[in-house]
Amino acid sequence: MIEWIRSLPRMKWLAIFFxxxxxxxxxxxxxxQTSASAKNLNEWAENYGYEVRxxxxxxxxxxxxxxxxxxxxxxxxxxxxxxxxxxxPQTIAATLASLTGADYNDMLASASxxxxxxxxxxxxxVDFIDVNKVNEIETLKEQYExxxxxxxxxxxxxxxxxxxxxxxxxxxxxxxxxxNVLGFYPYLDRENGRGFFxxxxxxxxxxxxxxxEVLIALDPYEMQEIPTAPPGASLVLTxxxxxxxxxxxxxxxxxxxxxxxxxxxxxxxxxxxxxxxMASTPRMNPNEYWEYSDIFTSGIPYNKAVSQVYExxxxxxxxxxxxxxxxxxxxxxxxxxxxxxIEVGGVTIYxxxxxxxxxxxMVGCMQHSLNVCLSWVATELGDEKFYQYLDxxxxxxxxxxxxxxxxxxxxxxxxxxxxxKVNLATNSFGQGVAVTPIQMLMAAxxxxxxxxxxxxxxxxxxxxxxxxYNTNPQIVGTPxxxxxxxxxxxxxxxxxxxxxxxxxxxxxxxxxxxxxAEIVVNGEYSSNQTNASFVGWGPTDDPQFMxxxxxxxxxxxxxxxxxxxPVFSDVVEQLVVLMNIPPxxxxxxxxxx
Amino acid sequence: xxxxxxxxxxxxxxxxxxxxxxxxxQAPWRSQAQMVGLFLLAMVIVLLVAGxxxxxxxxxxxxxxxxxxxxxxxxxxxxxxxxxxxxxxxxTSASLMEDRAVDMxxxxxxxxxxxxxxxxxxxxxxxxxxxxxxGIVEEEGPVVKSEYRQSLWDWLFQGINxxxxxxxxx
Numbered sequence: 001m002i003e004w005i006r007s008l009p010r011m012k013w014l015a016i017f018f019x020x021x022x023x024x025x026x027x028x029x030x031x032x033q034t035s036a037s038a039k040n041l042n043e044w045a046e047n048y049g050y051e052v053r054x055x056x057x058x059x060x061x062x063x064x065x066x067x068x069x070x071x072x073x074x075x076x077x078x079x080x081x082x083x084x085x086x087x088x089p090q091t092i093a094a095t096l097a098s099l100t101g102a103d104y105n106d107m108l109a110s111a112s113x114x115x116x117x118x119x120x121x122x123x124x125x126v127d128f129i130d131v132n133k134v135n136e137i138e139t140l141k142e143q144y145e146x147x148x149x150x151x152x153x154x155x156x157x158x159x160x161x162x163x164x165x166x167x168x169x170x171x172x173x174x175x176x177x178x179x180n181v182l183g184f185y186p187y188l189d190r191e192n193g194r195g196f197f198x199x200x201x202x203x204x205x206x207x208x209x210x211x212x213e214v215l216i217a218l219d220p221y222e223m224q225e226i227p228t229a230p231p232g233a234s235l236v237l238t239x240x241x242x243x244x245x246x247x248x249x250x251x252x253x254x255x256x257x258x259x260x261x262x263x264x265x266x267x268x269x270x271x272x273x274x275x276x277x278m279a280s281t282p283r284m285n286p287n288e289y290w291e292y293s294d295i296f297t298s299g300i301p302y303n304k305a306v307s308q309v310y311e312x313x314x315x316x317x318x319x320x321x322x323x324x325x326x327x328x329x330x331x332x333x334x335x336x337x338x339x340x341x342i343e344v345g346g347v348t349i350y351x352x353x354x355x356x357x358x359x360x361x362m363v364g365c366m367q368h369s370l371n372v373c374l375s376w377v378a379t380e381l382g383d384e385k386f387y388q389y390l391d392x393x394x395x396x397x398x399x400x401x402x403x404x405x406x407x408x409x410x411x412x413x414x415x416x417x418x419x420x421k422v423n424l425a426t427n428s429f430g431q432g433v434a435v436t437p438i439q440m441l442m443a444a445x446x447x448x449x450x451x452x453x454x455x456x457x458x459x460x461x462x463x464x465x466x467x468x469y470n471t472n473p474q475i476v477g478t479p480x481x482x483x484x485x486x487x488x489x490x491x492x493x494x495x496x497x498x499x500x501x502x503x504x505x506x507x508x509x510x511x512x513x514x515x516x517a518e519i520v521v522n523g524e525y526s527s528n529q530t531n532a533s534f535v536g537w538g539p540t541d542d543p544q545f546m547x548x549x550x551x552x553x554x555x556x557x558x559x560x561x562x563x564x565x566p567v568f569s570d571v572v573e574q575l576v577v578l579m580n581i582p583p584x585x586x587x588x589x590x591x592x593x
Numbered sequence: 594x595x596x597x598x599x600x601x602x603x604x605x606x607x608x609x610x611x612x613x614x615x616x617x618x619q620a621p622w623r624s625q626a627q628m629v630g631l632f633l634l635a636m637v638i639v640l641l642v643a644g645x646x647x648x649x650x651x652x653x654x655x656x657x658x659x660x661x662x663x664x665x666x667x668x669x670x671x672x673x674x675x676x677x678x679x680x681x682x683x684x685t686s687a688s689l690m691e692d693r694a695v696d697m698x699x700x701x702x703x704x705x706x707x708x709x710x711x712x713x714x715x716x717x718x719x720x721x722x723x724x725x726x727x728g729i730v731e732e733e734g735p736v737v738k739s740e741y742r743q744s745l746w747d748w749l750f751q752g753i754n755x756x757x758x759x760x761x762x763x
Contacts, residue, residue, distance in 0.1 A: 009622075011622070011628075013595075015625075015632055018636070022639075029746075036723070058671065058675060065720045065721060066721055067723055068682070068685070068687075069681075069682035070681070072675065072678050072682055072752075073675040074675065074680070075672045075675065166672055168672060168675055171679050171683075173679060173683045174686050174687060175688070177686075177687060219657075236720070236723060241687055242687065245687045245688075279729060460720060463723055463724045467724055468722060468724035470722065507704060508704075514735070573704060574701070577702050577703070577704055577707055580717070580718075583704065590709070590711055
């Protein structure tokens with residue numbers, strides 16, 4: 001044997017050595033791949049090789065018509081501790097207490113929790129922390145780490161274990177501006193948040209996008225394209241930020257000067273129903289939405305413009321007169337001798353001043369807002385036609401404006417148990433009938449838009465999956481002819497001019513009607529608590545805006561002509577500048593060029 | 594004539610074979626060198642394959658991690674963009690802009706002091722077009738192709754499985 005070994009040449013020895021070495025490598029490879037450890041490793045990888053991640057869409061933005069951001073998202077941080085790495089909970093608690101205002105004891109209790117693998121690993125300490133605060137904390141943490149690496153010395157401060165995770169928070173950069181239209185999103189509820197009121201609620205599904213759980217492979221070889229949740233759709237509203245701000249300022253000032261409890265001003269384009277501004281009180285800052293219950297007490301609606309029904313009073317007369325003229329029951333020059341009272345259904349109706357105004361044309365009836373005359377007009381028209389017209393004007397129906405919480409009050413019609421003959425008279429001048437401001441504005445839009453009633457809306461466009469989809473204006477009915485609309489506009493323009501109304505705006509032709517409706521207190525109409533309103537539009541030959549003003553319980557004067565008409569004038573005076581509408585004479589001369 | 598022609602050729606062939614065998618017998622190290630050479634060649638091939646495999650594996654892992662990091666970066670950028678938009682909106686809010694305008698000496702315009710001029714072709718202020726440019730179409734699936742995700746072991750077994758299945762089917 002030894003001889004045989006000795007006889008082998010060195011090259012063969014080398015070959016044998018390498019062969020054995022190679023075989024050992026292969027054997028070792030097979031052993032590693034098939035060993036019990038490899039099996040365990042595979043099982044571990046199957047369990048821990050993936051993580052379930054919840055992907056939440058970014059909530060869509062809300063813009064005004066010019067692209068100003070009204071609702072967006074900002075970056076904030078959640079701060080928590082990874083219990084396994086916490087070395088000095090006192091430092092963590094003291095830092096968070098001083099920088100974020102959190103309670104020291106609460107922080108200390110949370111950060112001192114014992115680490116239990118699989119169950120107690122991470123604890124959230126504070127949330128919605130501004131990036132500047134987090135930067136300060138980060139600087140501190142680095143300093144402490146430099147002085148006390150790995151937090152080894154428990155006597156020295158250490159923020160080891162404190163971690164922060166960014167996420168987005170809803171923000172309303174304009175604060176209270178248009179808050180009644182926007183609604184709010186309760187961002188503190190990160191799991192189940194949804195929009196409340198206004199656009200946030202109405203378009204919640206569009207804005208929210210999607211939320212999904214996905215399995216993410218941690219093995220780089222198995223790396224999948226991490227699915228993304230496309231952001232929620234963004235909305236472009238018809239609201240004009242500058243007009244909205246202007247109307248809110250005027251409304252707030254008018255509440256101060258008139259002593260009214262609350263008020264509403266709506267500005268709408270009568271040609272397409274776009275709401276340019278919708279101011280209402282009270283308002284709140286949606287960034288501090290938790291104040292809702294303090295501000296909107298005892299059932300005050302979030303947006304009175306769409307959610308509060310009230311007896312409109314004399315502004316309703318424009319609908320009665322429009323119906324009568326359209327049906328041919330009266331003409332603008334039809335004469336009525338006002339004796340100061342009229343009996344309808346066994347009940348005597350009086351004028352607002354309980355006087356007799358003598359012979360009046362229909363223009364005079366509107367100018368002096370004579371209840372007796374309008375009651376007579378309604379009886380001339382007949383109850384069947386009168387209510388057919390009211391129905392066509394949308395009274396008793398929702399406007400279906402795209403804002404959450406729209407209210408409606410049913411209209412009592414002949415045949416209903418609650419309807420009496422006298423209702424025909426009282427309804428003709430806006431009593432015994434209740435509407436929301438937006439409902440009244442939509443009905444009146446037929447007068448300013450050639451007899452066609454437009455659907456009021458606040459959504460101009462929405463942006464989804466990289467595409468912008470514009471909404472189209474909708475005509476919801478044609479209750480009167482264009483001729484009737486022009487006739488009424490002319491009558492109302494004349495009546496405003498003849499009474500030198502406070503609603504007039506120098507250089508601009510406007511048409512409109514005041515309203516003063518007594519409020520029912522303890523079952524009776526109160527003579528010193530009223531709803532003062534004004535509905536108007538202009539320029540009369542080419543209406544480009546409609547304005548509705550409602551002041552609730554003004555104390556400086558109960559009359560709409562005294563408190564609401566000047567507000568209309570104030571709004572229009574600034575509106576024409578913001579909308580670039582030249583004075584009538586200049587506009588007509590420019591059109592002729 | 595035919596026989597004579599065949600014999601010399603046979604002789605030539607056998608002489609060539611004898612000469613070749615003799616050459617090897619005379620130098621046995623040649624056969625050893627041949628064996629060692631073949632063995633080393635096999636080793637080199639194996640090493641090359643292993644090297645290529647290691648390189649590809651490294652690159653695949655690196656690409657996977659890079660994709661993961663890029664996803665994280667994208668999420669960060671999305672948040673930054675959202676935050677920047679919000680900050681910009683805060684800085685240009687109506688109340689702040691009005692305050693700044695007043696500080697700079699501007700006053701609100703009244704109908705009396707507005708001058709209107711006709712600009713041919715100007716159709717007025719246009720409402721916002723805010724749709725972003727079309728994005729890329731994302732296809733969900735493995736970022737790294739299956740060829741680059743297989744281990745050498747998987748590849749070997751896959752080959753053996755294919756071979757055995759093809760044999761079975763025959």
